[in-house]
Every structure is written in C-alpha cells, then in structure tokens.
Amino acid sequence: MGKTIIEKIIQLHTNEEVSPGKIVWMDLDIRSARDFGGANVVKNYEREYGDQRVADPEKTFFTFDLVAPAKTLKYADNQQICREFAKKHGIKIFDVDMGIGSHVLMEEGLALPNTTVVGTDSHLNILGAVGCFGQGMGDVDITFAFRTGKTWFEVPETLKVIINGKFNYPATAKDLTLFILKNLGTEKALGKAIEFYGEAIENLSIAERITLCSMVTEMGGIIGFTSFNQKRLSELKDFIGKDIEPVKADQDANYSEIIEIDIEGLTPHVAVPFSPSNVKDVSDLRNIKIDSGFIGSCTNGRVEDIELASKILQGKKIRQGVRLVIVPATKRVYKKLLEKGIIEILFKAGAIILNPGCGGCAEGHAGLTGRGEVQISTGNRNFAGKQGKGMTYLASPAVVASSCIAGEIINPNKI
Amino acid sequence: MEKIKGRIWILIDEKGKLINDIDTDQIYHNAYLHITDINEMGKYALGNLKGWEDFSKKAKKGDIILAGKNFGAGSSRQQAVDCFISLGISLIIAQSFGAIYKRNAINSGLAILTFPELDEKLSCFENGDKVEVDLLTGEIENLTKKMKFQANPVSKVQYEIYKAGNLFKYAKK
Numbered sequence: 318m319g320k321t322i323i324e325k326i327i328q329l330h331t332n333e334e335v336s337p338g339k340i341v342w343m344d345l346d347i348r349s350a351r352d353f354g355g356a357n358v359v360k361n362y363e364r365e366y367g368d369q370r371v372a373d374p375e376k377t378f379f380t381f382d383l384v385a386p387a388k389t390l391k392y393a394d395n396q397q398i399c400r401e402f403a404k405k406h407g408i409k410i411f412d413v414d415m416g417i418g419s420h421v422l423m424e425e426g427l428a429l430p431n432t433t434v435v436g437t438d439s440h441l442n443i444l445g446a447v448g449c450f451g452q453g454m455g456d457v458d459i460t461f462a463f464r465t466g467k468t469w470f471e472v473p474e475t476l477k478v479i480i481n482g483k484f485n486y487p488a489t490a491k492d493l494t495l496f497i498l499k500n501l502g503t504e505k506a507l508g509k510a511i512e513f514y515g516e517a518i519e520n521l522s523i524a525e526r527i528t529l530c531s532m533v534t535e536m537g538g539i540i541g542f543t544s545f546n547q548k549r550l551s552e553l554k555d556f557i558g559k560d561i562e563p564v565k566a567d568q569d570a571n572y573s574e575i576i577e578i579d580i581e582g583l584t585p586h587v588a589v590p591f592s593p594s595n596v597k598d599v600s601d602l603r604n605i606k607i608d609s610g611f612i613g614s615c616t617n618g619r620v621e622d623i624e625l626a627s628k629i630l631q632g633k634k635i636r637q638g639v640r641l642v643i644v645p646a647t648k649r650v651y652k653k654l655l656e657k658g659i660i661e662i663l664f665k666a667g668a669i670i671l672n673p674g675c676g677g678c679a680e681g682h683a684g685l686t687g688r689g690e691v692q693i694s695t696g697n698r699n700f701a702g703k704q705g706k707g708m709t710y711l712a713s714p715a716v717v718a719s720s721c722i723a724g725e726i727i728n729p730n731k732i
Numbered sequence: 733m734e735k736i737k738g739r740i741w742i743l744i745d746e747k748g749k750l751i752n753d754i755d756t757d758q759i760y761h762n763a764y765l766h767i768t769d770i771n772e773m774g775k776y777a778l779g780n781l782k783g784w785e786d787f788s789k790k791a792k793k794g795d796i797i798l799a800g801k802n803f804g805a806g807s808s809r810q811q812a813v814d815c816f817i818s819l820g821i822s823l824i825i826a827q828s829f830g831a832i833y834k835r836n837a838i839n840s841g842l843a844i845l846t847f848p849e850l851d852e853k854l855s856c857f858e859n860g861d862k863v864e865v866d867l868l869t870g871e872i873e874n875l876t877k878k879m880k881f882q883a884n885p886v887s888k889v890q891y892e893i894y895k896a897g898n899l900f901k902y903a904k905k
C-alpha cells in the first residue's frame with residue numbers, strides 16, 4: 318500500500334510501520350519553545366529532570382515572538398527564565414528582535430522539507446508550506462521532547478483537496494485560503510493531514526503557501542502540504558538555502574476522502590466575526606465601516622504581503638480616523654522592506670509600523686480593539702475577545718489596505 | 733496481564749442517551765483553572781455537566797467512566813484530565829476522544845480506551861455494573877451482566893506510558 322506525504326515523513330522518523338490510526342514513536346529533528354509556554358517547559362524540565370542535559374542543544378531552540386520586547390513583568394520574567402535555561406544548556410535563542418518563530422525556523426533553514434519539528438505554537442503546522450512536518454504541542458509534550466528528542470504521534474488520515482481553476486488579482490492566496498475554509502468548514506479536515514493539489518496550488522509562491530498552510534489550524538487539520546511545479550521547487554530551494562525536495566505521495570496512497578473545489582473567478586473573501594470559517598464574498602458586505610486595520614501575523618506578514626499593501630497605499634492616505642498597524646513577520650522581512658523603500662511608502666500613507674513579531678494576536682502587543690470597534694485584519698483568528706472587545710474581520714493585505722483608504726470594507730478593485 | 737476492574741458510571745442525559753461532545757469546560761470549568769494542586773481538582777470534575785454536577789461526591793477510587801463521542805473536546809487544559817486522576821478514576825472508556833485530550837490523558841498516565849460501538853451496546857451496561865477491561869486486547873467484560881465486548885486495544889506507546897505512570901516517568905527509564 319502506498320503512502321501519503323505525512324505517512325512518508327513519519328516513516329522516515331520511526332522504525333515502526335506507519336499506518337493511519339497507529340501511534341508510533343517519532344524522532345524529532347527540531348524542538349522549540351516560544352515565550353508563551355517556554356517558561357512552563359523550563360519549570361517542568363527542572364522539576365522532572367533537574368540538571369540532566371537536554372537531548373541535543375543543537376536541535377533545541379527558543380523563539381521569542383509573542384510579546385517582543387516584553388511589555389509586562391510576567392513576560393519579562395518568563396523570557397528571562399528561558400534565557401537562563403538556554404545559557405545553562407547551550408541552547409540558541411532567537412530573541413525578541415527576530416520575529417515569528419515559525420518563520421524564523423524556515424528562514425534559518427532549520428525547518429526543512431521531510432523533517433519533523435515541534436514547539437509550543439498552535440500554528441507550527443505552518444511549516445507544511447516548506448514540506449516540513451511541524452506540530453504545535455503543550456508544555457508537557459515539549460518538555461519531554463527537549464529531554465528525549467522524541468514524541469509519540471498518532472498517524473492521521475490524509476484528506477486530498479484538489480483545487481480546480483486559477484485565481485487572479487484582486488483575489489490573492491488569502492482569498493483562496495478563506496474560500497477553502499468556507500468549503501471545508503471546521504469538520505471535514507478535523508484531525509487529518511491535508512494534501513492540496515491543482516495548478517493554482519503548484520504555482521503558489523512560498524509566501525502564498527505560508528498563508529494557506531498557516532490556516533490549516535483553523536480548518537481543524539493536523540497539517541497541510543502543497544504540490545510544487547519546477548519553478549516553485551527552485552524558489553523553495555533558494556528560500557531554505559538547501560537542495561532538498563519535499564517527498565511526494567505515492568500513486569496508490571490511501572486518502573480518507575477526495576474533495577474538489579472550483580475557484581475559477583475567485584473574488585476577494587472576508588471572514589466575518591466571530592469565526593474564521595464564517596466566510597463571505599467581499600461584495601456581500603455593504604457599509605461596514607472600520608476603525609482600524611492590521612497587516613501582519615504568521616499568515617500575511619511576508620515581504621510580498623506588505624509590498625502588495627504598499628502598492629495600494631502608495632501616494633494615498635489612510636482615511637482620517639482609521640488606524641493601520643503593520644507588523645513584518647521577521648527581521649529579514651523588515652530589512653527587505655527597508656531596502657525596497659516600502660517602509661517609507663507606508664509611513665507616508667499614515668501607517669504605524671512596528672518591529673517584527675506576532676503583534677496582532679499576542680496579548681495586544683500591537684494594540685487591542687475597544688468595545689464596538691471594527692477591525693479588518695490579515696490575521697488568522699477572529700474569535701470573540703481574541704484581539705480585544707471589538708469585532709475583527711479577516712481578509713487579504715489588499716482588502717485591508719484598500720479598506721483603510723476607504724474607511725469601510727471594500728473590494729480592492731474599487732480603489 | 734493484569735486488568736482494570738471497577739464500577740461504572742455511564743455519562744447519559746435525562747433521556748438515557750450517551751452525551752456526546754462533553755467539552756473541557758463541562759469537565760473542568762475555567763473558573764478553577766488557577767488551581768495547581770491536583771488533590772484540589774477532583775471536587776470540580778464534571779461539575780459543569782448537566783445532571784452530573786455531584787459526580788465527585790458519588791465517585792469512588794477505582795471507578796470507570798463510560799462516555800459518548802468526542803469526549804474532552806475543546807481547550808488543551810490539563811486539569812480536565814488531572815481532576816479524574818485526583819478522584820482515583822481508573823479508566824475512561826469513550827466512543828471517541830478529542831485529539832488534545834487524548835494526548836493529555838496518555839501523557840498523564842490516565843488509562844483511556846476507545847470503544848466505538850458503545851452506543852449500540854448501551855443497553856448491556858447499567859450504572860453500578862462491575863466491568864473488567866484488558867487494555868492490550870481491548871476486551872471489556874461486564875462482570876455483573878456476564879457479557880463480553882471488543883473495544884480498540886491501546887497502542888504499545890500508550891501502554892508503556894501508562895505502565896511507567898506518566899510521560900516523565902517513562903522518559904526516566
């Protein structure tokens with residue numbers, strides 16, 4: 318019997334025969350903890366293992382991205398607890414200047430195709446974008462991973478999603494992602510790995526794959542993998558800085574279900590409060606005035622995302638009374654934006670540009686919404702209370718930038 | 733092979749139907765998340781599940797819980813597992829478990845068993861029956877009614893962690 322992508326990757330990391338539903342011990346190539354959960358990992362570790370060494374400091378990392386730099390005493394303490402543990406064990410920290418941990422792991426060539434990575438981040442499955450099996454876990458699991466370099470995992474079933482048709486601007490990868498969410502809901506992919514196929518998928522850039530794969534969490538999936546064409550394979554190799562190709566599923570691999578989604582003529586889409594799967598066509602939303610906008614997060618914080626917003630904002634002004642906060646995903650992204658003159662364009666349009674990190678969903682680091690406030694965001698979650706007391710709509714960087722000029726949620730082709 | 737033996741509690745509603753999707757807030761309400769002492773957690777177990785609010789007073793050490801589909805859905809709180817350990821519950825049998833709940837239960841050494849056919853076989857079980865369960869074969873015997881059933885055997889991994897006590901003790905071996 319052939320294997321799906323996830324089954325192949327797990328099989329590369331265990332001696333047991335891999336099949337869906339089976340729990341196996343799996344070797345971990347990278348284990349990480351961020352400033353959220355990291356201090357708990359350290360406390361668990363010292364209570365359980367005392368001075369025993371972590372399994373392999375070279376494969377163990379801390380990434381601080383949630384509250385960066387620490388703005389509360391609790392986070393400052395927690396980050397310091399991690400720094401001291403890191404020093405003692407010789408573990409590398411990507412500190413508060415570096416940006417979103419999952420993105421840093423990809424940029425640094427640590428999260429590689431066909432490898433396994435765990436960390437205390439529920440969106441670590443974003444690493445599927447580069448063909449890496451990333452998984453977020455609780456602090457008990459990560460403590461164990463630090464000590465042993467292993468974890469147990471129940472091999473999931475795989476769902477095959479075939480995307481038919483192409484999309485063009487003003488539709489973007491975010492609209493594709495929201496449209497897939499609308500079709501799958503939160504049940505169809507629950508607890509499963511997803512493999513995305515189709516011409517539109519094969520041609521996605523790395524940044525676009527990151528957008529899609531980051532929201533597999535909201536689809537309820539374990540992880541999502543995307544197929545590549547030759548051009549995108551070489552882009553992947555440049556991005557990770559290594560000549561490694563992601564494994565492909567076998568011809569006779571076994572899928573729990575095959576779902577086809579037609580995207581021909583895709584228009585911009587928006588997730589309406591308070592659920593990421595509550596997705597509507599932007600033209601069905603009328604007269605929704607906004608108070609603020611956010612561009613960033615692990616879903617849409619890449620150079621391409623912010624550059625797209627800057628093209629719309631160039632020579633224009635954000636509407637009076639509307640605030641737009643922009644947070645680049647990483648330090649590298651920030652640097653690129655500086656070099657390309659994009660920061661200046663955004664500044665002139667009236668945007669607030671913060672240092673790299675999670676920003677938007679992290680304890681209000683990039684600002685919260687007040688009662689009754691309407692926000693349009695490129696993030697991935699809009700649950701009640703997640704970004705404050707207001708209401709958050711999720712959309713593409715193009716829709717967010719256009720809406721901040723118009724003062725209401727709007728299709729970018731109307732700007 | 734030693735087996736788990738105990739008295740059962742079937743989590744049913746007032747109509748006698750298995751309750752599905754019992755989430756972690758119904759198992760252990762978020763009002764008590766600040767509690768860190770496991771001995772204190774037992775008294776809140778199922779405290780927010782309609783009809784079962786007094787469970788902690790009725791339950792005895794060694795008791796076994798039977799539940800419907802997707803038991804432990806929702807948040808990742810470890811207390812939703814620890815409250816049962818606190819009460820001395822020896823095993824939870826459910827038609828299915830929430831994915832994170834399953835990880836947490838296995839890591840904490842709480843025995844859990846998946847029994848997809850529980851719904852069909854529900855008439856063969858009554859609250860207070862004594863059952864005996866073999867985790868490795870998945871065999872459930874209702875000693876009171878003298879009937880046998882087949883659940884999914886636990887995996888080798890789950891069994892090893894269970895025998896060690898929890899994931900941390902397992903790692904020390």
Ligand code: SF4
Nearest residue numbers: 440614615675678679
């Ligand atoms: S941007 Fe938000 S969803 Fe993404 S990793 Fe950071 S906190 Fe999590």
